[in-house]
Amino acid sequence: MSQPRDTLSRPLRNLRISVTDRCNLRCSYCMPEEHYVWLPRQEILHFEEISTLVDLFTELGVDKVRLTGGEPLLRQDVPVLVRLLAAKPALHDLAVTTNGILLESMAQALFDAGLHRVTVSLDTLRRERFRILARRDALEQVLEGIAAAQRAGFQRLKLDCVVLRGDNDDEMIDLLEYSKRIGAELRFIEYMDVGGATQWSPDKVFPRHAMLERLMRHYGRIEPIAEQTSAPADRFRLSDGTVFGIISSTTAPFCRSCDRSRLTADGMWYLCLYAHSGTDLRQPLRSGATGEEIKQLIVPAWQQRRDRGAQERLALRQRQPLAEVNELRRDPHLEMHTRGG
Incomplete structure (x- = not known):
């Protein structure tokens, strides 16, 4: 079966798989509440089921999994x-x-198992600020995990920083200098409007142009790197050769080239981070559907895809979070931490 393309001619190539909806942090921009409605354990896909679905997706052209x-x-x-x-x-x-x-204890096992790359979320280098942003005192474990990943042999380490106006935008230089010291590539990410519990507001967004202005005041000339890619980050180079990225999904979405979809831990397949509904792949899989039958669910859904969620939200006159808290409690699939961010 040939690789399907959607209504905007975007191929099916990149699959993000959430293996659990649970987290050991409570970051203000993602899942700030202490208690959530979790997916029922009996509905979580087994590893063999995930492997089976990945086989089907690769037959349709997927060659990247995160x-x-x-x-x-x-x-x-x-x-x-x-x-x-x-x-x-x-x-x-x-x-x-x-x-x-948990990376310090698992990095070597992941590398030995064949994992190609690791991306670590790192929003601050200050212990007290980390505790405030993540509601846990765990910065040292994160830094130790990053060091362990490098010792294990991961060469292409990336760091992701969600930049929040007034919370950590003053650390952009420090974070970039840290990434230079350890040889990792840092990506700055705009605060996205997913999930009502985060109390998202446009006032908290530190946009791409402000990031570049802040960095240019310190480093001088910054060179854009021209690339033909569907990757979410625009990449830039400092005069000393340091490369970093900016993911500006909130103010400059990349929907036109987006080739990614998302599989939740319980087998719901979403075509867009902002989608309100998805396709249940667990039920037919567990009911004995053949691979061809499951592909017949995947292919038409992708071919009919016209999602441009971030662009459509950018056009809204009054922009609010994607879903209010009461909606999230009725359907946890609307949570960012459930569909894999």
Whole structure:
């Protein structure tokens, strides 16, 4: 079966898989409440089920998989899943996004299992600020996890920083200098309007142009790197050769080139981070549907895809969070931590 394209001619190529909706942090911009409605454990996909679905997606052209959460390293025996997926020749890129807290103890096992890349979320280098932003005193564990990933052999380490106006925008230089020291590539991310519990407001968004102005005042000339890619980050180079990225999904969305979809831990497949509904792949899989039958659910859904969620939200006159808190409690699939960010 040939690779399907959607109504905007975007191919199906990049799959983000949430392996758990649970997390050991309570970051203000993602899941700030202490208590959530969790997905029922009996509905969580087994590793073999995830592997089966990945086989079907690779037959349709997917060659990149990223494991997310929640916090993916909370999933018991996740290196076993990594080994299953790393053995698939059609996958050219297998990555994990983690908050890094459990990375120190797991980095070597993940590397040995065949994981290609690790991205670690790092919003601050200040212990007290980390405690305020994440509601946990865990900065040292994160930094130790980053060091462990490098010792394990991960060469292409990335760091993700969500920049919040008035909260951590004053640390952009410090974070970039830290990334230079350890040889990682830092990506600054605009605060996104997903989930009512975060109390998202446009006033808290520190936009791309402000990021570049802040950095240019310190570093001088910054050179854009011209790339033909569907990656979410625009990349830039400092005069000393340091490369960093900016993901400006809030003020300059990349919908036109977006080739990614999301599979939740319980098997719901979403075509856009902002989608209100998805396709249940767990039910047919567990009911004995053949691979061809499941692909017949995937292909038409992608071919009919016209999602431009971030662009449509940018055009809203009065922009509010995607879903209010009462909606999130009725359907946890609307939560950012459920569909993998």
